[in-house]
Amino acid sequence: MSPILLNGIGTVDDHSEYIEPEVPFKNPQIHVKNPHLDTMEEDILYHFNLGTKTHNLPEMFGDIKFVCVGGSANRMKSFAQFIHQELALPGNMDDVTDICEGTDRYSMYKVGPVLSISHGMGIPSISIMLHELIKLLHHARCIDFILFRIGTSGGVGLAPGTVVVTDKAVDCFFRAQFEQVVLGKVVTRSTELDVGVSKELLQCSSELEDVPTIIGNTMCTSDFYEGQGRLDGALCSFSTEDKLEYLRKAFNTGVRNIEMESTVFAAMCRACGIKAAVVCVTLLNRFDGDQIATPHDVLVEYQQRPQVLVAHFIKKRLGLVV
């Protein structure tokens, strides 16, 4: 609990920042940082349509060791089916069922020790999911797991199809931090990710064909058009040269791709002591254009690359490949 937060809250005009203290990665335990949870008789995970009274969460989820999240519900279903196949699990991969069936906010699939969940687009959407996911893993008493975001992104100076494993997740001002407003006060959180997992992912990529991978910074924006310097939105007040100047600045600070979820993902995982990595494929090189005009089948192949890479990581960790 932060005395600065507790004392300073509520003055509407006081947007002063409070930088939360660093939390070392406390693997293997997960740390929900909320003393109120212990006092609740029941916890309804509303957007998952799950709850502590209605579901036996330790029985349903207690053996989870890898959690993979991504924007699209269809893609996360495909990933669950792919992992089913890769881990050579019994049963038919087409039989995976959506655990969040009663709601259309998110989709969730469990395949052996792997949980695959969709999170929609943007920081608020993934943030709701992460709050409920972290509580779910806490209630289920999961230990020693790794959380991956596998997604799509725009590339900055990279050939389309390149996979970027995120070094630092940075905001639209190129700062490695996430600003969370809590009761009208800005709280700044670190977006540092787990270096060991990133390096292990890069090593995995070198053992695969056709998954070109680099480690670089990932810029996270709250808007796909104006916020990422696209010239093709409904609103645009800048020139092509302005756009390119902004992208060059981003590149010079180490940014290699742009997406819309990595900072809050990194910040929440770090705050709760969860080992996490962000693995996104680039669908285009933003220096060359803004529209995604690549043929559908090529895009589908690109989108499989983060899945193939993370699947290889999981199989190695499980001792299924050397």
Next chain:
Amino acid sequence: MSPILLNGIGTVDDHSEYIEPEVPFKNPQIHVKNPHLDTMEEDILYHFNLGTKTHNLPEMFGDIKFVCVGGSANRMKSFAQFIHQELALPGNMDDVTDICEGTDRYSMYKVGPVLSISHGMGIPSISIMLHELIKLLHHARCIDFILFRIGTSGGVGLAPGTVVVTDKAVDCFFRAQFEQVVLGKVVTRSTELDVGVSKELLQCSSELEDVPTIIGNTMCTSDFYEGQGRLDGALCSFSTEDKLEYLRKAFNTGVRNIEMESTVFAAMCRACGIKAAVVCVTLLNRFDGDQIATPHDVLVEYQQRPQVLVAHFIKKRLGLVV
């Protein structure tokens, strides 16, 4: 085009704000504010899986007079079916098909002059949809239409089930503005909505039974848990009293409900000269709690109230009821 924007862009540490000039509602024309669009040979509306070369947008959408958007894909399909029934259109209401079938980012249904689209959760998600929707309506040469957001929200000092028609959409500091970052520079936009449409909606509610409706301010946050003062997230560093103090402050500034999309919705519609309204039902009274524990069938009935209200508005405008 703003000279301040064009000249000031790119200095990373310069987050100075630029307040865009007010645009009066330029009904009936829609104004995409992007000179680059005219120079594009093709416009791919990527997240709708539609495009100007692959689809005849004027033929598909030219007769649209009412656009209704909401977070959940299932709910927006139900709304399309409900409107089909209410307008007594020919054919079977169960046959409405998703125009965005090739993607799972958004769902879209057209029923006579009404378009029903899902936008997911949070400002970034609805913002992507709005950019592509506004371009779609522009390409389709639609004129004289009204845009409604029909959604769910947390109530502030209201009985659950009350419908709030938004007067001012305010941010988490209770300011009636939306901050859009454009190439690393903060641009501030007005979130004023159309007063005439709001009043007409309130009048409509008085002609209906069981749709208790008020006009009030709507607070839009980027987070469902810490950002709205909930005590039940994975992270919470404040006390019950801190939470209640924040909600009381919100109430005293005129806030009657809290959701996650209204500011950018209002700002983009205003910037493009589109008449728009926000109509959200409250699922709980936040002074009484944080968890949504209301029985499913009651929630379903609550969620129908904005639909019933907007359907009545549409029928009156079309002369189907007096």
